[in-house]
Amino acid sequence: MKIGFIGLGIMGKPMARNLMKAGHTVIVYDIVKENTEVMVEEGASERNSAREVAEECKVIITVLPNSPHVRAAVMGKNGVLEGASAGSILIDMSSIAPQVSKEISEACEKQGIEMLDAPVSGGEPKAIDGTLSIMVGGKEEVFKQVYDILMAMGGSAVYCGEIGAGNTTKLANQIIVALNIAAVSEAFMLSTKAGVDPDKVFNAIKGGLAGSTVMNAKIPMIMERNFKPGFKIDLHIKDLNNALDTGHEIGVPLPLTANVMEMLQKLHADGHGQEDHSAIAKYYEKIADVCVESER
Amino acid sequence: MKIGFIGLGIMGKPMARNLMKAGHTVIVYDIVKENTEVMVEEGASERNSAREVAEECKVIITVLPNSPHVRAAVMGKNGVLEGASAGSILIDMSSIAPQVSKEISEACEKQGIEMLDAPVSGGEPKAIDGTLSIMVGGKEEVFKQVYDILMAMGGSAVYCGEIGAGNTTKLANQIIVALNIAAVSEAFMLSTKAGVDPDKVFNAIKGGLAGSTVMNAKIPMIMERNFKPGFKIDLHIKDLNNALDTGHEIGVPLPLTANVMEMLQKLHADGHGQEDHSAIAKYYEKIADVCVESER
Numbered sequence: 041m042k043i044g045f046i047g048l049g050i051m052g053k054p055m056a057r058n059l060m061k062a063g064h065t066v067i068v069y070d071i072v073k074e075n076t077e078v079m080v081e082e083g084a085s086e087r088n089s090a091r092e093v094a095e096e097c098k099v100i101i102t103v104l105p106n107s108p109h110v111r112a113a114v115m116g117k118n119g120v121l122e123g124a125s126a127g128s129i130l131i132d133m134s135s136i137a138p139q140v141s142k143e144i145s146e147a148c149e150k151q152g153i154e155m156l157d158a159p160v161s162g163g164e165p166k167a168i169d170g171t172l173s174i175m176v177g178g179k180e181e182v183f184k185q186v187y188d189i190l191m192a193m194g195g196s197a198v199y200c201g202e203i204g205a206g207n208t209t210k211l212a213n214q215i216i217v218a219l220n221i222a223a224v225s226e227a228f229m230l231s232t233k234a235g236v237d238p239d240k241v242f243n244a245i246k247g248g249l250a251g252s253t254v255m256n257a258k259i260p261m262i263m264e265r266n267f268k269p270g271f272k273i274d275l276h277i278k279d280l281n282n283a284l285d286t287g288h289e290i291g292v293p294l295p296l297t298a299n300v301m302e303m304l305q306k307l308h309a310d311g312h313g314q315e316d317h318s319a320i321a322k323y324y325e326k327i328a329d330v331c332v333e334s335e336r
Numbered sequence: 337m338k339i340g341f342i343g344l345g346i347m348g349k350p351m352a353r354n355l356m357k358a359g360h361t362v363i364v365y366d367i368v369k370e371n372t373e374v375m376v377e378e379g380a381s382e383r384n385s386a387r388e389v390a391e392e393c394k395v396i397i398t399v400l401p402n403s404p405h406v407r408a409a410v411m412g413k414n415g416v417l418e419g420a421s422a423g424s425i426l427i428d429m430s431s432i433a434p435q436v437s438k439e440i441s442e443a444c445e446k447q448g449i450e451m452l453d454a455p456v457s458g459g460e461p462k463a464i465d466g467t468l469s470i471m472v473g474g475k476e477e478v479f480k481q482v483y484d485i486l487m488a489m490g491g492s493a494v495y496c497g498e499i500g501a502g503n504t505t506k507l508a509n510q511i512i513v514a515l516n517i518a519a520v521s522e523a524f525m526l527s528t529k530a531g532v533d534p535d536k537v538f539n540a541i542k543g544g545l546a547g548s549t550v551m552n553a554k555i556p557m558i559m560e561r562n563f564k565p566g567f568k569i570d571l572h573i574k575d576l577n578n579a580l581d582t583g584h585e586i587g588v589p590l591p592l593t594a595n596v597m598e599m600l601q602k603l604h605a606d607g608h609g610q611e612d613h614s615a616i617a618k619y620y621e622k623i624a625d626v627c628v629e630s631e632r
Contacts, residue, residue, distance in 0.1 A: 138530060161544050175540045177532075198540040201532045208530040209540050212523035216546040219522065219592075223515035226592055227508035230579065233588045234434060234504040236473075236497045244471045244494040244505050248457050250512040252548030283526065292529045292624040296515075296522055296592055328588040 042067060043189065044097030046090050046113055046120070047134070048075035051160070052103035054167040055133070055193045056084065059101075061170075062192035069093045090114070094123030099186060102132045106278055107140040114144050126152030129182060131190070133174070135159040137282040138204035138211070139289055141177065145203040154182045157206040158190060158197070161213055163271055171195035175213075177205030211286060214279040215297050217271075218317065220254035222300045225321040225332075228259065233330040238263050258318040263334035270316035277304045277313075338363060339485065340393030342386050342409055342416070343430070344371035347456070348399035350463040351429070351489045352380065355397075357466075358488035365389045386410070390419030395482060398428045402574055403436040410440050422448030425478060427486075429470070431455040433578040434500035434507070435585055437473065441499040450478045453499060454486060455506040459567055467491030471509075473501030507582060510575040511593050513567075514613065516550035518596045521617040521628075524555065529626040534559055554614040559630035566612035573600045573609075 041064055045056045048070040056066050056079055066084045069092070070076050076086045087093045090113045094100050100120055104110050110132055114120045120130060130148055132141065132155065141157035148155040156178035166172045174190050174197040176183050183199045190197040200209045227250075231241045242259050245251070261267065280301045287294045303323040312319045325331055337360055341352045344366040352362050352375055362380045365388070366372050372382045383389045386409045390396050396416055400406050406428055410416045416426060426444055428437065428451065437453035444451040452474035462468045470490040472479050479495045486493040496505045523546075527537045538555050541547070557563065576597045583590045599619040608615050621627055 161541075173540070173544050196543075198536070200536045200540055204530070205532045205536070208527045208532045209537050212527040212537050213541040213544065213546045215523040215526065216519045216541070216548075216551070219519035220516055220546070220548060222592055223512045223519065226515065226590055227511040230511065230583055230586075230588050230590065231504045231508040233586050234500070234582065236501045236504045240494070240496045240501070241505050241508050244469070244496055245457075245509040245512070247492075248469050248509065249549050249553065250509045250516070252512075252516060252550070253545050254548070255512070257545065286530065287526055290526075290529050292526050292626070294522055294526065295595055296518055299591055299595060330588070 041065070041099065042097050044093035044100035046070070046093060046100065047103040048079055049103065049105070050164050051167050053079065054164065055103060057082065058170040058193050059189070060084065064192070067093050067097055089118035090120045091118045091123035094120040094128065098127065099129050099131065099189060100124065102130070102134060104134045106134070107136040107282070110134050110136050111140060111144060115147050121147060121151060121153070124151065124153050128153045129186060130155045131158050131186060132156070133158045133160055135210050135279060136207055137285055138207040139286060141204040141207050145178070154179065155203060156182055156186065157203060159206050159210040160194065161210065166195070167193070174198070175200050175206040175209040177201055177207065178203045208286070211279065211283040214276065215283050215294070217254060218276055218280060218300050219296050220252050221258055221317055221320045222303065224255050224259055225324045228262070228321070228332045229324040229328050229330060232332045233328050237334065238332050239334040261316065261318050262321045262332050265333060267315040267319045269314070270318070272314055273304055273307050273317055273319055274313035276317045277301070277308060280304065337361070337395065338393050340389035340396035342366070342389060342396065343399040344375055345399065345401070346460050347463050349375065350460065351399060353378065354466040354489045355485070356380065360488070363389050363393055385414035386416045387414045387419035390416040390424065394423065395425050395427065395485060396420065398426070398430060400430045402430070403432040403578070406430050406432050407436060407440060411443050417443060417447060417449070420447065420449050424449045425482060426451045427454050427482060428452070429454045429456055431506050431575060432503055433581055434503040435582060437500045437503050441474070450475065451499060452478055452482065453502040454493070455502050456490065457506065457509055462491070463489070470494070471496050471502040471505040473497055473503065474499045504582070507575065507579040510572065511579050511590070513550060514572055514576060514596045515592050516548050517554055517613055517616045518599065520551050520555055521620045524558070524617070524628045525620040525624050525626060528628045529624050533630065534628050535630040557612065557614050558617045558628050561629060563611040563615045565610070566614065568610055569600055569603050569613055569615055570609040572613045573597070573604060576600065
């Protein structure tokens with residue numbers, strides 16, 4: 041079918057490609073002309089605004105950096121809502137604040153447009169492979185209607201609840217990932233400074249209750265001093281900002297998240313914003329004057 | 337062979353039993369008379385002090401609550417060092433501060449006695465099964481000498497480095513476990529208060545980077561409101577105290593550990609000290625006035 045695709049960045053491009061591979065006609069728009077040109081060369085059609093894309097497509101996907109971009113692309117001048125007709129479905133696959141998903145959904149509803157929030161995890165590699173984990177909020181019948189479209193881009197698409205639930209789930213995910221990285225960093229800094237080879241600690245504890253996907257993925261990177269992203273510090277700052285904003289709004293204090301946010305901000309200020317989030321270890325190494333490097 | 341065993345609490349009893357099952361003669365002492373009586377009924381021999389045990393055994397194992405107890409049992413009046421002869425091996429399997437392991441080891445060394453620190457993880461069930469994870473510090477040749485003895489009680493015995501390295505590794509483990517429990521609690525409190533069923537969040541994220549042994553073990557317990565230990569809040573307080581003391585001593589600040597310690601202390605003060613450490617979720621539920629309970 042004809043699918044509108046707005047936002048062709050690092051994530052959007054491979055996701056749009058997987059829709060084309062699945063046989064869909066993809067109509068694209070991005071404020072960066074180079075991004076649309078690449079996709080047009082590969083067979084997509086280009087329009088001059090989100091409005092024009094929405095005029096033509098019954099399903100419109102947005103993959104944008106953060107809440108203000110989605111708000112602007114949907115509710116702003118020449119946005120989706122100026123072009124879309126009743127019965128269309130907007131799938132916002134950006135990672136934004138759940139309360140903004142709700143706000144945009146309410147605006148859509150007034151025009152008879154359905155909306156899902158469907159943020160993804162897995163990063164660029166899984167976007168390319170079409171194996172993203174997609175967390176979806178909105179009406180369950182709408183989710184079922186577009187399930188196949190989502191599965192052209194994802195390895196799983198899980199229905200999480202009403203609108204905003206996708207982004208809420210994503211925030212929970214991002215909180216845990218950030219805190220688990222900080223947890224292994226804090227623990228390995230102590231043991232390393234105490235003189236124990238991190239490699240030995242890793243092997244001794246990874247199979248027990250302390251084990252985690254984060255430990256398996258990040259401790260070897262940290263020991264090898266490889267901080268190539270992966271997932272960038274600056275993006276994690278964005279996500280934790282949305283988590284903290286959400287917490288403030290609904291009355292949930294997030295003491296550890298706030299603490300790790302300060303670490304991320306310091307890393308950003310020190311020029312590590314484009315490094316993998318495992319560079320949280322560097323924050324600790326700096327304050328404890330130790331390097332978690334394998335003796336091997 | 338003849339093995340001395342001092343400390344027959346919840347952990348010590350099944351560990352001593354596994355030594356007997358492996359064919360060793362076990363000579364026991366505990367300040368609690370009832371503990372030794374149980375073991376004598378099962379075929380152990382009893383002595384009246386740690387000194388008497390040490391006079392008779394070339395290998396002496398201690399499994400005691402914390403640093404002061406080990407210090408007293410080894411270095412105190414009628415302690416191991418009053419009875420042990422040169423060439424004996426002391427294996428302290430208690431979880432204590434690594435700096436105390438070093439201190440006791442130095443006292444042992446003066447009498448020609450070897451010492452290993454060999455704390456365990458896995459709790460009572462794995463002590464019973466003989467599948468404890470044992471983390472060992474000390475001389476590697478001494479570790480090799482007693483490896484078979486350790487493996488009568490453990491599923492693994494990992495050499496971590498010089499004396500204290502076992503307890504340092506254990507502290508790293510306990511920091512990560514505590515912080516990972518707090519991480520899932522903080523995240524699930526946010527998503528639950530935002531109205532998303534924790535069961536859906538769990539299923540959506542457990543397979544990704546946020547996944548952990550803690551999440552798989554504890555989130556179902558929390559959703560079922562089952563806080564039966566497992567590992568008690570009060571014991572985790574003891575371990576984090578040792579971690580913080582160690583950090584202060586070697587100049588490693590542990591900001592998140594300190595934060596979670598405050599949560600544990602509040603839970604202890606509110607009468608939850610004997611509950612499983614997954615009750616950290618209750619701290620969050622109290623401050624956010626929400627209950628992370630499955631809708632199922």
